[in-house]
Amino acid sequence: MGKNLYITTAIPYVNAKPHIGNALDYLLADIWARYQKQNGHEVRFQVGTDEHGNKIAAKAQEAGIDPKTYTDQMYGNFQQLMTKVGAEFTDFVRTTDDHHVAAVQYIWQKLQPYIYKGTYEGWYCVGCEAFVTDKEAATNNGICPDHNQPYQRLSEDNYYLKTSEFTDRIRDAIESGKMKIEPEFRKKEFLELIKDGLQDVSISRPNKHLSWGVPVPGDPNQVMYVWIDALANYITVLGYPDRDGWQEYWPADVQVIGKDILRFHAGIWPAMLMGLDLPLPKKLLVHGFVNVGNVKMSKSIGNVVDPNELIDQYGLDAFRYFFARHIPTLDDGDFTWEKFETAYNTELGNDLGNVVSRVSSMISRYQAGVIGDAPQPEHDMKPYRQAMDSLNFNVALDEVWLTVRSLNQYLERVKPWEVAKRRDTDTDAEAHLSEILSQAVGSLLQIGDLLVPFLPHTAEIIHKTFESGVIVPQDGVLFPKIYLHTPDPRAKNIPKPE
RNA sequence: CGCGGGGUGGAGCAGUCUGGUCAGCUCGUGUGGCUCAUAACCACAAGGUCGUAGGUUCGAAUCCUACCCCCGCAACCA
Numbered sequence: 001m002g003k004n005l006y007i008t009t010a011i012p013y014v015n016a017k018p019h020i021g022n023a024l025d026y027l028l029a030d031i032w033a034r035y036q037k038q039n040g041h042e043v044r045f046q047v048g049t050d051e052h053g054n055k056i057a058a059k060a061q062e063a064g065i066d067p068k069t070y071t072d073q074m075y076g077n078f079q080q081l082m083t084k085v086g087a088e089f090t091d092f093v094r095t096t097d098d099h100h101v102a103a104v105q106y107i108w109q110k111l112q113p114y115i116y117k118g119t120y121e122g123w124y125c126v127g128c129e130a131f132v133t134d135k136e137a138a139t140n141n142g143i144c145p146d147h148n149q150p151y152q153r154l155s156e157d158n159y160y161l162k163t164s165e166f167t168d169r170i171r172d173a174i175e176s177g178k179m180k181i182e183p184e185f186r187k188k189e190f191l192e193l194i195k196d197g198l199q200d201v202s203i204s205r206p207n208k209h210l211s212w213g214v215p216v217p218g219d220p221n222q223v224m225y226v227w228i229d230a231l232a233n234y235i236t237v238l239g240y241p242d243r244d245g246w247q248e249y250w251p252a253d254v255q256v257i258g259k260d261i262l263r264f265h266a267g268i269w270p271a272m273l274m275g276l277d278l279p280l281p282k283k284l285l286v287h288g289f290v291n292v293g294n295v296k297m298s299k300s301i302g303n304v305v306d307p308n309e310l311i312d313q314y315g316l317d318a319f320r321y322f323f324a325r326h327i328p329t330l331d332d333g334d335f336t337w338e339k340f341e342t343a344y345n346t347e348l349g350n351d352l353g354n355v356v357s358r359v360s361s362m363i364s365r366y367q368a369g370v371i372g373d374a375p376q377p378e379h380d381m382k383p384y385r386q387a388m389d390s391l392n393f394n395v396a397l398d399e400v401w402l403t404v405r406s407l408n409q410y411l412e413r414v415k416p417w418e419v420a421k422r423r424d425t426d427t428d429a430e431a432h433l434s435e436i437l438s439q440a441v442g443s444l445l446q447i448g449d450l451l452v453p454f455l456p457h458t459a460e461i462i463h464k465t466f467e468s469g470v471i472v473p474q475d476g477v478l479f480p481k482i483y484l485h486t487p488d489p490r491a492k493n494i495p496k497p498e
Numbered sequence: 499c500g501c502g503g504g505g506u507g508g509a510g511c512a513g514u515c516u517g518g519u520c521a522g523c524u525c526g527u528g529u530g531g532c533u534c535a536u537a538a539c540c541a542c543a544a545g546g547u548c549g550u551a552g553g554u555u556c557g558a559a560u561c562c563u564a565c566c567c568c569c570g571c572a573a574c575c576a
Contacts, residue, residue, distance in 0.1 A: 013576050053576070120574085133573075158574095189502050193573075202574060226576070263573060289570090326510085331503090332570080334510080342525070350538055358535035365534075398524085412540040417533070477536050490537055 005041045006249040007033055008234045008281075010257045010265075011048040011093065014074040015055045018081040020290045020297065020323075020335070021258055023307040026087040027323055028287060029256045031393055033088060035453040044249050046237050047082050048093030049075040053226040057212035067212045071096060081307065086316055086456060093237035095214075095229055103236035104229050105217045111275045114162045120202050123151035156209065158202040159222060163271040167197045170270045179280040181266060182391055183330035186259065186286045190266045198267050203228045231269045235278070251279040254391075262286050285391050288332035290323075305335060314482060317455040318344050324454050325397040337485040345481055351404050352447075353478035356462060358411065359440045360471050366420045369471040372438045384450060393454070400450045407443045411436075441466045 009025040012018065026047060033043045051071040060070035075094055082089060093100060108115070122131040132151065143150050171194060173179045174187060181187035204222040205213075214229050216222035234255065238246035257265050262284070270280050289296070292303045311319045322340050325347075327333030363371055387396035416436045422429040448462035458478060465472050481488075 015576080050576075055576070122574095131574075185503065189571075192501055193571085195501090199573070225574070227574075230576085259570085261576080263571095264576095267573085294569095328511090339510085339525090345536095346525070349536060354536050354538050356535090358539075360535095362534045401524090408539055411534080412532080415532085415534090420534080479536080481536065481538095 003041050004044070004248050005036050006044045006046070006238075006252045007254045008046045008252050008256065009048075010261060011050045011095070011230060011233055012078055013050045013053070013055070014071055014078060015059050018078050018307070020305050020307055022078065023081060023085050024287055024290065024323060024327070025256050025258065026082045026085050026089075027320060028285065028329060028393065029254070030085065030087040030089075031320075031324060031453045032254060032256075032285075032391070034456065035388055038449075038452050044091065044238070045087070045089045046091045046093065046234065047079075047087065047089040048091075048233055048237060049078050049095070050226065050230045050233075051075065051094055051096045052213040052224075052229055054210055054212065060212075068096060084308065084311055084316070086320065091237045093233045095233060099243075100233060100236045101214050103240055103242070104214050104224065104232045106241055107232055107236075107272070107276060108214075108217055108224065108228070111161065111272065114165065114271075114275045115159050115203070116162065118158055118160045118200075118202070119155050120158045121153070121155035124154040125149070125151050156206050157222075158206075159204040159216065159219075160200045161203045161228070161268070161271060161275070163198040163201050163268060166271040166274050167194060169274060170194070170198070170267065173270065173280055174266065178282075179266075179270065180283040181262070182283060182285050186262055186330075190262055193263065194267065198271070201225075201227075201268055201271075227264055227268055228272070231264065231272060234269075234281075252281040254283050254285050255281045256285045256287065259286050259288055285330075287329060288327075290327055291332060291334045293336050294334055310340065313484065314340070314344055315457075315479075317458045318348060318479065320454055321348060321397075325394050327394070329391055329393045341482060341485045344479065345483070345486070347401065348479040349481055351401060351408070352458070353480075355404060355408055355411075356444065356465070357477055359437065359444060360465055360473070362416055362420075363437050363441070363471050364473070366416070366433060367437065371441050371466065371469050371471065372434050375439060375442045381450075388453075396450075397454060400447060400454075403443065403447055403450070407440060407447075410443075411440060416440075 007029050009029045012022045012025075029045060029047075033045045036043045049071070051067075051074075056071060057067050060067040063070060071094070079092065095101075095104075120131070123134065124131050131154075171191065174181060174191060181190060203225045204216050204219075205225060206221055207215075207223045210223045210225075213223040213226060216224055234252060235246060235250055238249050240246045240250070255265060265284055273280055290305075291297065292305055295303060297304055307319065310322075318340075322335075322343050323333075326339065326343055327335070363369060384396050384399040387393070387399060414436050416433055419429050419433045419436065423433070444462055445466055448459045448466075451459040451462070461474055461478065465474055
C-alpha cells in the first residue's frame with residue numbers, strides 16, 4: 001500500500017465562465033482522489049487552465065487589455081470553482097507559467113525527429129482567423145455563418161507532427177489495455193476513428209495568424225498550436241523535465257476528460273509521449289455531457305446551469321451527490337432543477353438524513369446518548385469496491401443507498417421503540433435495545449466511510465456524531481427540506497390557523 | 499449503404515456479451531402499518547405484447563435478418 005498515484009483533469013480554456021462540464025471533471029477526479037487517499041495511497045491531483053490561443057487574444061482585445069492580463073483575470077474563476085466543488089487538488093498549472101512555457105519548448109526540441117515542415121492548405125475565414133474543415137466549408141456553402149463572408153482558399157507553412165508514424169503503436173496500446181479507455185464504447189469509437197491511421201497534425205501556426213502562444217524554438221515566425229502546449233501540462237506540472245520527482249508520478253493512473261476531447265488525448269497525446277519516450281497514461285476516464293431537460297446546454301438557448309448557484313442553495317454535498325449519482329459517470333446525463341431537488345429531498349433528506357436523526361435521537365432518548373460498542377457491520381462491500389475500481393461512481397452510490405435502506409428496514413423489523421417500552425417489565429429489554437442501537441450505529445459509521453469520497457462534509461458529521469461512543473449532537477438536521485422547484489407536500493396539509 | 503450509442507410500466511434506468519431462475523430497481527401514484535425520525539420510515543398494490551415485422555429454438559428483452567425512430571461524432575475551434 002501507499003503507492004504514489006496521479007490523476008489529472010482537462011485544463012479548461014479560460015475564454016468563458018466555468019460551467020457544469022468543468023465542474024464534473026474536478027468532481028470525478030476528486031472522488032477518485034479521496035477514495036484512493038482513504039485507502040492509504042498518496043495522490044497527486046493536477047488541475048489547471050489553458051490560456052493560449054487566438055480566442056483568448058481576441059477576447060482580450062475586446063476588453064482592451066493584453067492577453068496575459070486577461071487570463072490573469074479569468075483563471076481565478078476556474079480556480080474558485082475547483083475549490084468550491086471541494087476538489088483537493090495538489091497542483092495547479094497555468095499554461096502561461098514560465099516553467100510550463102520553457103518545458104514545452106524543451107519538448108518541442110526533443111520531438112524534432114518527428115517534426116517536419118509542411119504546407120497547410122484549406123478554407124480560411126478572416127473573421128474567425130481560423131481554418132475550417134472542407135466539410136464544414138461545404139456545409140456552409142463556402143460562407144462563414146458567423147461573419148457572413150466567403151471563406152478564402154489559403155495556404156500557410158506549418159510544422160507537422162508525424163502522428164501517423166505512431167498509429168500502430170497507439171492502436172496496440174489501446175487494444176491491449178496498456179492505455180485503457182473507459183467506457184468501452186468510447187474505446188471502440190476511437191479505434192474505429194483511427195482505422196485508416198492517424199493523420200499528421202499541424203502543430204504550429206505562422207505568428208501572423210496566431211500571436212498568443214508559445215514561440216517555436218528556432219523559428220521566430222511560428223507559434224505552437226495550443227494542443228501541443230495544453231497536453232504537455234500533464235507532465236510539466238509535475239516538474240518535467242528539469243525538476244526532480246516527476247518520475248514518481250508519471251505515467252498518470254487516470255486522466256479525466258470529456259468525450260469531446262478524447263481524440264486529442266487518445267491520439268496526439270500518446271504520439272507526443274512516444275516521441276518523448278515516456279510511458280502512456282494507464283487509463284482515460286471519458287465522461288459524458290450534462291444535458292438540461294434533455295437539451296444540450298448552451299448559451300444561446302440560455303439554459304446554462306451555474307454550479308455556483310446549486311452549491312449556494314443546496315450545499316456542496318448535495319451538489320456532489322447529484323452529479324456523482326444521477327449523472328452516470330461514463331455517459332451523458334440529464335439535469336433539471338426538479339430532479340435535483342427531488343433527489344435532495346427524498347434521497348438525502350428522507351433516506352440518509354432522516355435515518356441519522358432517528359438513530360441519534362433514540363440513543364439520546366433511551367440511553368442518555370451512550371452508544372456502547374458498535375459492532376463491525378457485516379455488509380458486503382464488494383459491489384461498492386468493484387464499482388469504484390471500475391470508475392462507475394454512480395453505481396457505487398447506489399450500493400451505499402442500498403445499505404441506507406436496509407438500515408431503515410432493520411429498524412422497522414426490530415422496532416427499538418417498542419423494546420424501549422418493555423424495559424419496565426422485561427429485564428432483557430435494556431440489553432437488547434442497546435444491542436440494536438449499537439448495531440445501527442455500526443452501520444451508520446460504515447455508511448459514513450463509504451461516503452467519504454462523495455460527501456466529505458456529511459461523512460464527517462456522521463463520524464463526529466457517532467464515533468466517540470457518546471452521541472455528539474449536531475446543529476440542525478442533515479439536508480433539511482427545500483422546496484424551490486417542486487411543490488411542498490406539507491403546504492396542503494397544514495391546518496389553517498384559527 | 500460513413501461511424502458509434504440507444505428505443506424495457508407515468509419518468510429515469512438495470513438486465514442483452516454467457517438464451518430459461520427476468521420482467522427487476524429508483525422516483526411518482528394508491529392502500530395499509532408504524533410513531534424513534536426531517537409530514538419522515540416500513541409493507542403491499544396498480545401499471546409494461548421489453549421500437550416494428552419476420553426467423554432460429556422445447557424456450558428470446560436476450561441470438562439472427564429486415565425495417566422504423568431518437569441521440570452523439572464525422573478529425574487541427576478549444
